[in-house]
Amino acid sequence: EIVLTQSPGTLSLSPGDRATLSCRASQSISSSYLAWYQQKPGQAPRLLIQAASSRATGIPDRFSGSGSGTDFTLTISRLEPEDFAVYYCQHYGSSPPFYTFGPGTKVDIK
Amino acid sequence: QVQLVQSGAEVKKPGASVKLSCRTSGFNFANYYMHWVRQAPGQGLEWLGLLNPSNGNTWFAQRFQGRVTMTSDTSTSTLYMELSGLRSEDTAVYYCARMERPGTFVHWGQGSLVTVSS
Numbered sequence: 001e002i003v004l005t006q007s008p009g010t011l012s013l014s015p016g017d018r019a020t021l022s023c024r025a026s027q028s029i030s031s032s033y034l035a036w037y038q039q040k041p042g043q044a045p046r047l048l049i050q051a052a053s054s055r056a057t058g059i060p061d062r063f064s065g066s067g068s069g070t071d072f073t074l075t076i077s078r079l080e081p082e083d084f085a086v087y088y089c090q091h092y093g094s095s096p097p098f099y100t101f102g103p104g105t106k107v108d109i110k
Numbered sequence: 111q112v113q114l115v116q117s118g119a120e121v122k123k124p125g126a127s128v129k130l131s132c133r134t135s136g137f138n139f140a141n142y143y144m145h146w147v148r149q150a151p152g153q154g155l156e157w158l159g160l161l162n163p164s165n166g167n168t169w170f171a172q173r174f175q176g177r178v179t180m181t182s183d184t185s186t187s188t189l190y191m192e193l194s195g196l197r198s199e200d201t202a203v204y205y206c207a208r209m210e211r212p213g214t215f216v217h218w219g220q221g222s223l224v225t226v227s228s
Contacts, residue, residue, distance in 0.1 A: 001172075035214045037155075044205055044218035045155065051212065088155055092213025097169045099145070099157035099213065 002026050004089055004102035012110040019076040021105045023089035028069045033092040036065055036074045039104075040085045048087075049074060076107075084109050112136040114206050114219035121225045127194040130222045132206030139187035140164040143209040146180065146191045148202040149221075156202075160209065161189065196226045 003026040013019055023034070031052035037045035047056040049065035052072055062077040076083055089102040117131040132144070146158040159170035161180040168180045179192040189206055204222045207215040 033213055037215075039155075044207075044221060045215070047214050047216050050210075050214045056214075056216065090155075090214070094213075097160060098171065099147075099160075101147075101155040101157065104154045 001098070002029060002091055002093060002100055004091055004100055006087075006089060006102040006105045008105060009103075010106045010108060012108055013079055014110045015079050015081055017079050017110075019074075019079055019083070019107055021074040021076075021087050021107075023067075023072040023074070023102050025070045025072075025091065029091055029093075031068050031072070033094075034065075034067070034072050035090045035092075036063075037088045037090060038083075038085045039088065045088065079107070083107065112208065112217045114208065114217055116204075116206060116219040116222045119223040119225070121227065122196050124197055124226060124228055126196050126226075127192055128196060128224050129190060129192040130204055130206075130224070132189040132191075132219050134187045134189065134208070137208070139182070140184055144180075144182070144189045145207045145209055145215065146178075146204060147207055147215070148204045150199070150202040153202075158191070158193075158204075163189070193224075196224075198226050200224065201226045 005024045007022045034052045036049040039045040053065045064075045066073050086104045086106045088104045091100045113135045115133045120128050140163050143160050145160045161168045163182045181190045206219040208217040
């Protein structure tokens, strides 16, 4: 079973800062099956990035994803006030189907 | 537009069962795998399992096998999830979600809070 680890647990930044969030898998995974979500309090998660680097529909281009193998990164180039939230990475395994989420990184206002 | 509307909050005693529903509209229900994901208070996301509405096939996270049942009614495009043997650790918001290829979730229900307390 693949385990996802995210770091840091909390990232304290200011609007306009660059945010770099890490997601590490316990073994090499296909980048086709690595996604990133944003979640705000009281809301369902929102898909940001699929296949490690492809922005979902309607996601601003300040969000970007990269990585391969075991190390993946979500970058927010310039934080907007609405970007302060919790971010989760997610992996999909197909045989048998299994979906794993990382523990999340909270981006809060410094 | 795609909508997933879940049933309301539930309060259950330890050992009881809970059955949640997720009524969908705006798409062909039979064409999409449907999932349940939960989130304990202040915690992260945890996948419970999925159902293929076209044939009723299910897959569950190993830790829930034997305790979770997922069914659907294609005539009403509704998904159901029943969790038995409830314990306090099952207190969480339970979400239904529609799976897109490849294995991501764009459309989610609003969540159903299940509280397990004696």
